[in-house]
Amino acid sequence: MSQKYSLSVSSQFERLAEIADFVADAACACGLNEDQVCDAQMAVDEACTNVIEHAYRGKPDGTIHIVCERRGKEFLVTIQDFGARFDPNKVQPPKTGDPLSKRRIGGLGLFFMRKLMDRVEFDFSSGPGNRLTMAKKIKR
Amino acid sequence: MALKISLKEYKRVDLLAVDGRIDSSTAPQLDKALQKIIDAGRFRIVVDLSDAAFMSSAGLRALLSALKQVRRFNRGDLRLAGVSPKVKKAFELAGLLVVFQVFDNSVDAVGSF
Numbered sequence: 001m002s003q004k005y006s007l008s009v010s011s012q013f014e015r016l017a018e019i020a021d022f023v024a025d026a027a028c029a030c031g032l033n034e035d036q037v038c039d040a041q042m043a044v045d046e047a048c049t050n051v052i053e054h055a056y057r058g059k060p061d062g063t064i065h066i067v068c069e070r071r072g073k074e075f076l077v078t079i080q081d082f083g084a085r086f087d088p089n090k091v092q093p094p095k096t097g098d099p100l101s102k103r104r105i106g107g108l109g110l111f112f113m114r115k116l117m118d119r120v121e122f123d124f125s126s127g128p129g130n131r132l133t134m135a136k137k138i139k140r
Numbered sequence: 141m142a143l144k145i146s147l148k149e150y151k152r153v154d155l156l157a158v159d160g161r162i163d164s165s166t167a168p169q170l171d172k173a174l175q176k177i178i179d180a181g182r183f184r185i186v187v188d189l190s191d192a193a194f195m196s197s198a199g200l201r202a203l204l205s206a207l208k209q210v211r212r213f214n215r216g217d218l219r220l221a222g223v224s225p226k227v228k229k230a231f232e233l234a235g236l237l238v239v240f241q242v243f244d245n246s247v248d249a250v251g252s253f
Contacts, residue, residue, distance in 0.1 A: 016163045017163070020161070020194065042229075045164075046197060052164070096236075097235055103208075106197075106201055108233075111233075111234075112230075112234075
């Protein structure tokens with residue numbers, strides 16, 4: 001059975017650095033290379049920022065539960081919150097090819113998560129809040 | 141952890157050096173520092189990212205917002221220096237490497253104005 005690494009933090013931006021350190025340690029232990037560790041850190045940072053901003057709407061007393069594990073040839077990160085439901089289909093992807101005058105400021109978080117990870121899945125069937133699973137194939 | 145931001149005012153250019161993680165927690169500090177320069181009527185800015193350990197989309201938003209303001213009426217520009225490969229990836233993903241002028245170091249970036 002694979003080892004799981006878990007962290008529970010309050011829904012505050014000030015906790016993002018701690019989350020990044022936790023993800024780096026877990027991703028290294030699960031066998032991701034340096035570039036992949038950075039990708040996972042960035043994706044989790046964006047995901048947790050979305051949780052704080054959208055699921056908890058800036059309220060600092062929510063809980064974010066993060067679990068990292070290696071499953072087969074994949075590194076899995078699961079992020080559970082207990083805030084408002086987040087519908088990823090309502091998020092318009094940013095137009096990254098547009099000239100500066102037309103660039104929308106924002107909307108990059110989910111786009112980054114999808115670019116940086118191999119799989120991004122939201123699951124709303126397991127109780128309140130949002131459960132996000134992101135996977136990255138482990139390359140040596 | 142707070143971002144360390146230092147500002148050097150040259151005759152024609154302001155050089156803002158950023159040390160630490162730029163995420164949703166610290167991006168407002170960067171935003172505020174850039175806004176202060178712009179509000180003072182100074183529109184030629186170099187942001188030195190040599191010591192920026194991490195850049196999230198929140199940091200990109202702060203830089204993009206400032207860039208839009210300083211380029212208005214062709215009055216200035218915001219140029220970047222010392223972008224590490226790790227930080228560069230965020231700019232690449234967002235398609236912003238074609239929008240910002242990027243220099244290897246702050247001397248070149250300041251000299252480019």
